[in-house]
Amino acid sequence: MEKLRVELGERSYEVLIDRGNIPLIGERLLRFSIGKKVALISNPKIFELYGEKVTSSLKKEGFDPYVVLIPDGELYKDYFWAYHIITRLLESGFDRKSCLIALGGGVIGDITGFVASIYMRGIPYIQIPTTLLAQVDSSVGGKTAVNHPLGKNMIGSFWQPSLVWIDVDTLDTLPEREFISGLAEVIKYGIIWDNEFFELLDKNKEKILRKEKEILIQIIKRACEIKAEVVSKDERESSLRAILNYGHTIGHAIETLTGYSSYLHGEAISIGMVYEAKLSSILGFLDRESLERIKNILKNFGLPINLPLNMDFSAMIKTILLDKKNIEGKLRMVFPEAIGKMKINFEISEEDLKKVLNE
Ligand SMILES: NC(=O)c1ccc[n+]([C@@H]2O[C@H](COP(=O)([O-])OP(=O)(O)OC[C@H]3O[C@@H](n4cnc5c(N)ncnc54)[C@H](O)[C@@H]3O)[C@@H](O)[C@H]2O)c1
Incomplete structure (x- = not known):
């Protein structure tokens, strides 16, 4: 496994890169002081490919995963779908110790990071980027955003993830x-x-x-x-x-x-x-x-x-x-x-x- 650190004082975090490491995410999360409730945010296409591997790895380590899917596409990286995710988290009793996991490309990563930054004034989140763009760019650096009809990425925040977990095998299914x-x-x-x-x-x-x-x-x-x-x-x-x-x-x-x-x-x-x-x-x-x-x-x-x-x-x-x-x-x-x-x-x-x- 290749490893590097984003040095940002108390907001520092690791980026880990390997192949076939998605099923090990649960074990890795045990190192963080987070609650058992974890929300996996994804879209139906990516969830179908990798969702089961993530949820079973989480369950195996005693986490309680809850899945929220949004439709696939940039069009859905907006305030409405961020609000939808927040509603689902509230209904399911997510609290300030709960953690979000973004499983997908930059669209999923950006909206998940944005929700994590405002839900109960900020909760931790983890990036599992599945596109090359997300692996080398959007998952690292803490820029989160959703689009406004008047402009792309116009509503957003700086909110760093707690971990970036890259599995290069996910690129096999990428168009x-x-x-x-x-x-x-x-x-x-x-x-x-x-x-x-x-x-x-x-x-x-x-x-x-x-x-x-x-x-x-x-x-x-x-x-x-x-x-x-x-x-x-x-x-x-x-x-x-x-x-x-x-x-x-x-x-x-x-x-x-x-x-x-x-x-x-x-x-x-x-x-x-x-x-x-x-x-x-x-x-x-x-x-x-x-x-x-x-x-x-x-x-x-x-x-x-x-x-x-x-x-x-x-x-x-x-x-x-x-x-x-x-x-x-x-x-x-x-x-x-x-x-x-x-x-x-x-x-x-x-x-x-x-x-x-x-x-
Ligand atoms: N936060 C940042 O710093 C930052 C930087 C650059 C871009 N971005 C944002 O990233 C977004 C673009 O991200 P993107 O290029 O990853 O697009 P995307 O998230 O829309 O993913 C592209 C397509 O690939 C599919 N997909 C993802 N992973 C797959 C896999 N492993 N196998 C098969 N299909 C897969 C997705 O469902 C989607 O249809 C934009 O919204 C952009 O604003 C953010």
Whole structure:
């Protein structure tokens, strides 16, 4: 089992990565001072695949699992379904010692974390992420949220999990497209933090795409280590943590303007990373060779690197200017000045943005 720690003082926790470890979750939970009542939050698809393994492991160790399922999809990561979970917990007598377990991708992880953060002013929760994106990104770092009709992730909190329990075998059932999409976030860590990791990904492309477990464990661990280090230094995103948003300013605009239906998150982020790297190159920071390396690695892993042909650039600029990361109407972005080194909070003019989108 591979292990790392997210260092956040009394809110520190471990991320454990292995294969076939889902049935051991009950035993692990015995180490925590939590009550016997545990709620497993999931969706019908994931519960069907892994729910029984989790609940029987919990029962075996004397826990009393209670299952709450919400429909599958981003559409249900909202206040209504958070309220539904809370109602079910109240009806079933969950108290401040009770613990929640998120079994699923980022949608389940985000809504479960959000409910845990507000239920009786905050109860513990555990992440069992089952998508690559959730394993390398959303399960670590304590950002929780639900969507509002006026914006994605607009209602949320910082609430750290007590444990992140990763079983890479769950990736066997993940649709290929979701897996590739998750790889965009993995590659992001190389670009923002670690050139050696970037090279390791490049060299091991075949093994990764074949989902060989040894390399998967290695890259998930390194991705989580980088995220853990960044989050430990800047939990609430006052500066450094913003580097994790690389690719997301343009990526979110693509997702918004295509109605969240044409691109998976990682696919939109892949395009966003390319255009934000181009921006850095136009501004004279990133050299051409590094820009080509970024484009090539994403393309070679099967990720999109070009904006959709019919993209309305003025709508895109408007959307980017509305991004919640902007401060007082000024557009601020992070982008690489070299592979492994980022520029943070750089003020961008509308002209530069127009230039890069027209490239
Ligand atoms: N909190 C954060 O820091 C953070 C970071 C990045 C993204 N997010 C959020 O994460 C969400 C996206 O997460 P996602 O990409 O994991 O999507 P998701 O949770 O919607 O999962 C994608 C699909 O895969 C299915 N699935 C999950 N695991 C599976 C498995 N092992 N086998 C078969 N099918 C499986 C799901 O049911 C779903 O249909 C977004 O809501 C985004 O806002 C949060």
